[in-house]
Amino acid sequence: MNIPSKLIEDAVTEISRLPGIGKKTALRLALHLLKQNPAHAEALALSITTMRNEVQYCQTCHNISDGPICSICSNPKRDGSIICVVEDIQDVLAIENTNQFQGKYHILGGVISPLQGIGPEELHIESLVERVSKKNSDEPVKEIILALSATMEGDTTSFYLGKRLKEHNVKVSTIARGIPVGGELEYTDEVTLGRSIMTRVNYSTE
Amino acid sequence: MNIPSKLIEDAVTEISRLPGIGKKTALRLALHLLKQNPAHAEALALSITTMRNEVQYCQTCHNISDGPICSICSNPKRDGSIICVVEDIQDVLAIENTNQFQGKYHILGGVISPLQGIGPEELHIESLVERVSKKNSDEPVKEIILALSATMEGDTTSFYLGKRLKEHNVKVSTIARGIPVGGELEYTDEVTLGRSIMTRVNYSTE
Structure with missing residues (x-):
């Protein structure tokens, strides 16, 4: 593709580095921005840099946060005795959307994957163990829910x-x-079905 | 979706204003940028603002350009006596990719669409007529190729x-x-097939 403007070509190159966006889509987005009010492009660029430079990670659970402690960890209504361990930030959002969990979270930042060179020390595991081992805190941890993907890496x-x-x-x-x-x-595939029989739960109509 | 960071929420709102990008994709892009080097987000933001603020439109053909005259109009190898009239910038890129056209372009900036309130005066039609009427220029225009979409608006x-x-x-x-x-x-649909019979061309094996 031969774009007659170096400026647009630069923008297309940068936009197409984003995952799932190819050169054609990037060009469409760039030309869309050109048709809009300049304030729109300005706001987009500013929100990206501000986010990248100012976002913080919660010191307790490693979730994204605007301060040193995230809104879930600092919420007194959430039950700190139950910690749900997830792989990444999207998983927190997915679980929050169910409205079924009132405890707190711990984000590992990935799963153990020897093929990709990710060992336990690359993940936020030590800080989880530390949270669990603090027995004399106000809210001792009673239960850890492992909510990892049903893949080999997640199971490991x-x-x-x-x-x-x-x-x-x-x-x-x-x-x-x-x-x-x-x-x-x-x-349903046989592995899932087999597991669902193995891990059957008591059925009650009361 | 309840994002625990105002900064990320702002970025997601801005990114999801782009065409074809919803909230979920915008979040995925924002979280991707967070995982990358800060220089990446910086370069993306800078390329967007630079493009929006500095890109120009060719004074002759209204194509995007880094200067007052675009690279196609200022190219002495292109034949200025044939002008291909197109709807927008993407169409120029599409025709350029065919390598079949060595003339110059004229970009209307849209098509006449009474439903959307776009009349002839909203388009770059006067400047096209002006280009054609300059009979005593170095390169008088001999042919205009209309390369508009095969829609009712394009035909109009x-x-x-x-x-x-x-x-x-x-x-x-x-x-x-x-x-x-x-x-x-x-x-092939019957309208296209009917048209292809009506506008049949001489077949020659020489």
Whole structure:
């Protein structure tokens, strides 16, 4: 593609570095910005730099935050005795959207993946163990919910965390794996179906 | 979606104003930028503002340009006696990619669309007529190729331009409409097929 303006070509190159955006889409976005009010492009650019330079990570749970402690960790209504361990920030948003969890979070920043060279020391595991081991704090941790992906890497990480947390006398649970709500048995893969039978729960009509 | 950082929320709002990008994609892009080197976000923001503030439009053909005259209009190898009239900048890039056209362009900036309140005076039609009427210039215009979309608006615009250019003693042609290369007759819609029969061209094996 031969863009007759170096300025636009530079912008297209930068925009197309974003994941899932190719040269054609980048050009469409650049030309869209050209048609808009200059204030729009200005606001977009400013919000990107401000975000990148000023966003902080919560010192407790490693979530994104505007201050040293995030809005979930500093919320007195949230139950600090239950910590849900997730892979990254999107997972927190996904769980928050369910409105089913009132505890706090801990973000690992990834999962153990020997193939990608990610070992336990690359993740926020020590700070999790530290949170759990603080027995004389106001809110001692009673339960850790492992909410990691149902992949080999996620399972490996769950297994590692389970071992690490064993000595700390804390209940460790994992989110249920089974057939999705609305899913039909017939079309569920055998591994999922097998697991859903193995990890069956008591059914009560009361 | 309840993003725990105002800074990221602002960035997501701005990014999701771009066409074809929703809140979820915008969040994914914002979190991607957070994981990258700060220089990356800086370069992206700078390229957007620089582009928006410094890009110019060619005074002759209204194409995007880094100076008052674009690289196509100022290229002495291009044939200024043939002008291809297109709707917008992307169309110029599309035709340039074919390597089939060595003339110059004229960008209307849209097509006549009464429903959207776009009349002939909103488009760069006067400057086109002016280019055509300059008979004593170095390179008098001999042919105008109308390369507008095969839609009702495009056809209306072509019709209007045909009428306006009639008195200027210039050949006016339009790009061929017919079945696409690689297209099968069976699956071509009847309007296209009908047109391709009406506007059939001489077939020569020489």
